[in-house]
Amino acid sequence: MIYENYMRILYVDLSTAKIRIEKREDLMPYLGGVGIAAKLLEENMHPELDALDPSQPIIFAIGAGTWIFPVLTKTVAMFRSPLTNELGESYAGGRLAMTILMAGYDAIVLLGKSPKPVYLQVSNNDVQLKDARAMWGLTSEATGQAIRDRQTGGGKRSIIRIGPAGENKVAFASVCVDSYRHFGRLGLGAVMGSKNLKAMTVIGDRSIQIKDTPKYFKIYQQIFKKCTSTDMMSKYHDAGTPINIAALNAAGALPTLNLQTGTFEQGDQISGEAFAKKNLVRKLACTGCPVGCIHIGMYRREFDKGHEYEAISVSYDYELIFALGSFLGIKSSDEIIALIDEVEETGMDAMSCGVCLGWATEAFMNGLISEEQTLVKLAFGDSDSYLQAIRYLARGKNKFYRDLGQGSQEASLLYGGSDYAMQIAGNEMPGYHTGYGALVGAAVGARHSHLCNGGYSIDQGMKEFDEAAMVDKLYNEEVERCMTNSLIMCLFARKVYDRQTILDSLNSVGWDLTDQDLTEISKRIYRTKLRIKNAYGFRQKAVKLPRRFFETTSMHGPLDEAVAQRMIRSFDDKNKSLMTEEDSLLLAKETAKKETAKKETTPLASGTGK
Amino acid sequence: MPKVLKAAEMNKCIGCFTCMNICSIVNRQNHSINKSAIKVRTTGGMTGHFVAIVCIACQDPACMEACPSGALTKRPGGGVLLQEDKCIGCRKCEKACIMQSVFFDEEKQKPIICRHCGSCARFCPHQCLVMEEVEEI
Numbered sequence: 001m002i003y004e005n006y007m008r009i010l011y012v013d014l015s016t017a018k019i020r021i022e023k024r025e026d027l028m029p030y031l032g033g034v035g036i037a038a039k040l041l042e043e044n045m046h047p048e049l050d051a052l053d054p055s056q057p058i059i060f061a062i063g064a065g066t067w068i069f070p071v072l073t074k075t076v077a078m079f080r081s082p083l084t085n086e087l088g089e090s091y092a093g094g095r096l097a098m099t100i101l102m103a104g105y106d107a108i109v110l111l112g113k114s115p116k117p118v119y120l121q122v123s124n125n126d127v128q129l130k131d132a133r134a135m136w137g138l139t140s141e142a143t144g145q146a147i148r149d150r151q152t153g154g155g156k157r158s159i160i161r162i163g164p165a166g167e168n169k170v171a172f173a174s175v176c177v178d179s180y181r182h183f184g185r186l187g188l189g190a191v192m193g194s195k196n197l198k199a200m201t202v203i204g205d206r207s208i209q210i211k212d213t214p215k216y217f218k219i220y221q222q223i224f225k226k227c228t229s230t231d232m233m234s235k236y237h238d239a240g241t242p243i244n245i246a247a248l249n250a251a252g253a254l255p256t257l258n259l260q261t262g263t264f265e266q267g268d269q270i271s272g273e274a275f276a277k278k279n280l281v282r283k284l285a286c287t288g289c290p291v292g293c294i295h296i297g298m299y300r301r302e303f304d305k306g307h308e309y310e311a312i313s314v315s316y317d318y319e320l321i322f323a324l325g326s327f328l329g330i331k332s333s334d335e336i337i338a339l340i341d342e343v344e345e346t347g348m349d350a351m352s353c354g355v356c357l358g359w360a361t362e363a364f365m366n367g368l369i370s371e372e373q374t375l376v377k378l379a380f381g382d383s384d385s386y387l388q389a390i391r392y393l394a395r396g397k398n399k400f401y402r403d404l405g406q407g408s409q410e411a412s413l414l415y416g417g418s419d420y421a422m423q424i425a426g427n428e429m430p431g432y433h434t435g436y437g438a439l440v441g442a443a444v445g446a447r448h449s450h451l452c453n454g455g456y457s458i459d460q461g462m463k464e465f466d467e468a469a470m471v472d473k474l475y476n477e478e479v480e481r482c483m484t485n486s487l488i489m490c491l492f493a494r495k496v497y498d499r500q501t502i503l504d505s506l507n508s509v510g511w512d513l514t515d516q517d518l519t520e521i522s523k524r525i526y527r528t529k530l531r532i533k534n535a536y537g538f539r540q541k542a543v544k545l546p547r548r549f550f551e552t553t554s555m556h557g558p559l560d561e562a563v564a565q566r567m568i569r570s571f572d573d574k575n576k577s578l579m580t581e582e583d584s585l586l587l588a589k590e591t592a593k594k595e596t597a598k599k600e601t602t603p604l605a606s607g608t609g610k
Numbered sequence: 611m612p613k614v615l616k617a618a619e620m621n622k623c624i625g626c627f628t629c630m631n632i633c634s635i636v637n638r639q640n641h642s643i644n645k646s647a648i649k650v651r652t653t654g655g656m657t658g659h660f661v662a663i664v665c666i667a668c669q670d671p672a673c674m675e676a677c678p679s680g681a682l683t684k685r686p687g688g689g690v691l692l693q694e695d696k697c698i699g700c701r702k703c704e705k706a707c708i709m710q711s712v713f714f715d716e717e718k719q720k721p722i723i724c725r726h727c728g729s730c731a732r733f734c735p736h737q738c739l740v741m742e743e744v745e746e747i
Contacts, residue, residue: 068641154651155649155651155652206642206644207642216635224733228735284625285625287625288626288628289626
């Protein structure tokens with residue numbers, strides 16, 4: 001808790017509707033965010049039980065600098081992923097982080113399962129479980145609207161909710177946060193669904209007096225200036241992340257037609273420029289971010305003859321355009337918006353959804369699955385079929401769609417086509433066929449996301465591939481991000497928040513940290529994550545990569561499986577060596593504890609008459 | 611010439627809430643947007659439009675008229691200035707403002723009224739908020 005020497009944790013047991021608050025001094029060495037979330041997950045997890053077992057916890061945590069400094073806007077969610085069956089870790093922006101801070105918590109731990117559909121309402125002087133039976137089955141937008149209409153607190157309130165896919169426990173169901181942001185990856189939506197939890201709303205309006213305004217405000221202004229007056233973040237506001245579509249397509253790194261190729265012939269029709277010209281109507285920001293990278297695209301859909309139109313608007317980004325665009329051969333920005341809208345309403349991770357449909361299309365073309373199973377003729381470029389397939393997938397229409405809803409790895413094990421089920425350790429691939437950085441990075445990343453260690457970015461920055469240097473860079477980034485994800489910084493601000501800026505900011509609001517401390521913190525958190533993964537049964541060396549990755553030429557030329565596997569082993573060795581390293585701070589605490597225990601037990605020992 | 615705050619181009623607003631944060635920091639030394647004299651709200655969630663609710667700098671302020679203790683005085687250029695030590699926390703100013711731009715600090719039991727210092731406008735990343743020069747009437 002800011003300005004305090006403890007973390008304040010809210011536990012809600014959905015089975016019994018009982019709550020509990022803990023003040024945890026011992027969590028301070030984990031800084032906040034992913035640090036405390038990982039520790040709380042480790043304490044509450046049940047590795048022997050299924051990911052969707054009612055006793056599995058969901059942890060939400062905010063960071064050490066949430067809202068207090070610009071662009072520290074994210075909330076982390078940790079859970080056991082029903083998609084990969086191991087570490088679930090997902091980030092969302094929006095207004096959630098600020099409201100949790102203002103409601104007076106560092107983390108919220110959800111346990112158990114409600115007997116009936118409910119939504120959880122958290123505020124700074126109240127926690128309530130409210131009836132959500134009537135909301136069960138509603139789309140994510142309708143759910144948000146229903147809660148907004150029932151409750152006061154607009155402006156300082158966040159509403160997160162699942163759609164039908166989460167209720168039906170699609171393994172990659174997402175959670176929508178304040179309309180345009182998401183806990184997208186790894187299936188938090190299904191975990192909420194398994195708990196009969198349709199939504200959570202947080203209202204925060206407590207007062208937090210600043211301890212040293214001149215010191216704090218000086219640093220705030222420096223950071224604010226870097227965000228708004230330099231070019232460090234301007235590209236994210238301008239055309240946004242989709243600006244990369246053209247560049248990656250030109251480099252042959254844009255996964256297209258289920259990664260049969262890295263180049264999309266109609267790439268210019270779905271580029272960032274095309275969206276900006278044709279569809280962009282508005283830009284928005286997460287609360288506390290002066291940049292505003294959220295791009296809202298709109299298209300006019302004719303829903304009936306006689307000039308009957310409606311306006312469909314969604315937030316679009318690079319990853320969505322890749323997954324529901326080039327990957328499926330969709331040739332226009334309007335069609336991509338229609339697909340994003342459907343994924344949004346049903347509540348699924350756009351990346352996993354698109355990549356699963358890519359596999360299904362190819363498996364259908366190869367005769368591994370029939371139209372009796374798919375119910376529509378899946379074909380690259382046919383957005384109408386995909387719209388229907390997305391609805392079937394979210395609702396678990398038949399056995400095939402329920403199987404596909406377990407992810408492309410699971411589905412390909414049942415129906416065949418594993419060589420082109422484009423997942424990495426169970427999580428569907430991100431939109432970068434840039435080289436070993438992206439591929440190995442996702443394989444070794446703690447949650448198998450491109451954002452674990454930014455391998456795609458390292459690929460783009462490395463002219464000549466150097467195997468050892470690549471492994472080092474991936475490893476250093478993986479560890480460092482454990483610390484930055486404890487602030488919790490939006491990754492777009494990674495150039496703004498260098499180590500010195502992080503120290504200056506946190507130390508201006510009551511922390512007393514050194515550069516060495518930040519290193520220790522990042523390693524401490526990473527070790528915690530590795531322990532959790534190990535307990536869940538994840539074995540790094542057992543990860544098999546689909547053959548397609550090595551058949552389709554990447555931006556760095558053809559990739560060799562032997563090299564990728566060697567890099568994975570080398571990364572794993574680094575992990576093993578880190579696990580044997582001693583944590584100086586925790587060691588010192590242990591020793592101190594033992595000393596005290598010894599002193600306390602001495603008189604008792606003498607009293608036993610020995 | 612005196613200046614007053616105008617929420618002139620809210621169509622440019624991205625909803626970052628920086629204005630509220632800055633107002634609370636500068637004027638109340640607090641991290642809570644509850645302490646801000648300007649409120650950015652959405653009309654119907656994130657899909658709606660942004661509006662700024664803030665003192666519009668009346669030349670003939672109803673809030674001042676309603677104040678029984680003389681805590682509000684006319685500000686050059688429009689609006690009012692609050693002398694907290696004279697305020698009894700009766701909330702009559704809050705009720706008198708038909709623009710609903712007088713807020714109330716529940717903790718301190720005093721109204722929160724924009725004093726047109728311009729800090730929010732200085733930090734507004736998209737110039738939705740501006741300080742405009744006005745003729746003294």
